[in-house]
Amino acid sequence: MKYILWTLLALCVLLGGGALYAYSLLDMQEIRTSIAEISKANTGKTLLLDEAPVLSFRPLGLRLGRATWGFENGQPAKQGLSASIGGGTASIALLPLLHGTLTIEKLTLEQPRISLHPEASKEKSEKNRLRPASANLAQPAQPSASPQAAPSQALLSPQPSSFVRNVIIQTLQIEQGAVHWNDAAGKSIDAEAITLAIHNIALDQEASFTLHSTLRTYHGKQAQLAAQGFFSPTKAALSLREVHSSLKPQAGLNDFGELAFTLDGKLTLPAGKSLSVEGTVREGSAAWRTIPFTFTAALSGQNNIYTLSPLQIQLQTGGEVKAQLVADLNTFRYTATITANNVTLYPVCTALDKRLAVQGIGAGSFDGSSAGTDEKALRKNLNGKGKIALHDIVLGQDMLPSQLFGARIPNRFSSLQSPVVVTSGIVNANPVVLKAPGLVGKAQALLDLPKEYCRAKGTLSWSGLSIPIQAIGPFGAVVVRVDPNFSRYLLKQGLQGLLGQ
DSSP states (O other): OOHHHHHHHHHHHHHHHHHHHHHHHOOOHHHHHHHHHHOOOOOOEEEEEEOOOOEEEETTTEEEEEEEEEEEEEEEEEEEEEEEEEEEEEEEEEEHHHHEEEEEEEEEEESEEEEEEOOOOHHHHHHHHHHHHHHHHHHHOTTTTTSSSSSHHHSSSSSTTOOOOEEEEEEEEEEEEEEEOOOOOOOOOEEEEEEEEEEOOOOTSOOOEEEEEEEEETSSSSSEEEEEEEEEHHHHHHHEEEEEEEEEEESSSBBOEEEEEEEEHHHHHHHHOOOOOOOEEEEEEETTTTEEEEEEEOOOOOOOOEEEEEEEEEEESEEEEEEEEEEEETTTTTEEEEEEEEEEEHHHHHOOTTTTEEEEEEEEEEEEEEEEESHHHHTOOEEEEEEEEEEEEEOOOOTOSSSEETOOOOOEEEEEEEEEEEEEEEEOOOEEEEEEETTTEEEEEEEETTTTTEEEEEEEETTTTTEEEEEEEEETOOEEOHHHHHHHHHHHHHHHHHHOO
């Protein structure tokens, strides 16, 4: 996010500064050369204009053609950040300029493209990126005291426009923008068809914005992003207020409904330090399968590590969840501490499997971690421990045989409890203790999350019998049954009893 913000800001300043310089000196070719030098000296990469800017006086403004920054051999850089625009225009108000304010009435960027390819060694690449700029600034070709030593310094402080005290952009319009992120493994995230409108951009003032885009990931997931709200920029921070956002799934996200929330917060980038994030997420709403829920959270982050704590979720079907989530996007590692209380079981169970008609109230906790960039890896790398406790349980009529050896099997239970340990995606619940009047059950269950398969076995002590029970099968088609060996044993005992008589 910070790369996108800084790149857009740089383009705005270059267009605005280019318009002012053109107005004062009217040398478009020199502007083209000077902009390239300024960019190289301050960012380590060159901003190239395909053609010199075109100045108009009725109305006062500037037209910029195609421009590229950080390209290699005419293509986006294979590592690091690079950007381009198809063109742009800036219209300038004359009267405020006479009073020391550069007011850009409308700044339009056409087809901006940002490409980000993380480098193999972030720390090493950062040092290498900074070294050329430092060398250029520390060792100028001529003594720095000379005002003619570097055209870039003359452009940064042009004498005819020294009376300009502040810059205001009344409207910034981005049309058909795109952001492409790609790592060394070929995994990518794309934001396409970006439309962004920002009004009243100025330091220490509040601006409003609207944003629309299509997000697409390398494994086929796609969603529509929309946001609108207010932000206030300062020299080292960006404050956010009433930012209403929504993410509407389109492909590959069939289990999820529309995500919407409101964000208030601040992005801070102190000199020489990494981006820090603080915020409050409120009025959040979403859905997982058939379970809608609302949520609130406190958000913080630094060095690309983000924390949601506390995260409070209210299930609209009944129940609440409290959690602390930490996402380290440097290593794609995630940790979570979760507690759930008073969860109505039926909608949750049937969302997992329509045949899992279990009623009752549940609670539980889990403390664990995982790593990966897709669902398969996250399942395989899941580790942690927790516990579950259910009470007032009623099983559906089709989940157990109605009778066994002439006696009716109960389908109501007072409680079920179990500790849970997860190792490399294998959930081990042992012992699972089930209780009801006149019945006690003990079992061990193994859930293979990567393979989506269940194996469980146990014993029901009921009506003087110890009945071995099995639950086996893929998720969504788990079969609960009496151990076939037990049925054969009873048949054998019965035959022996008859023959003995």
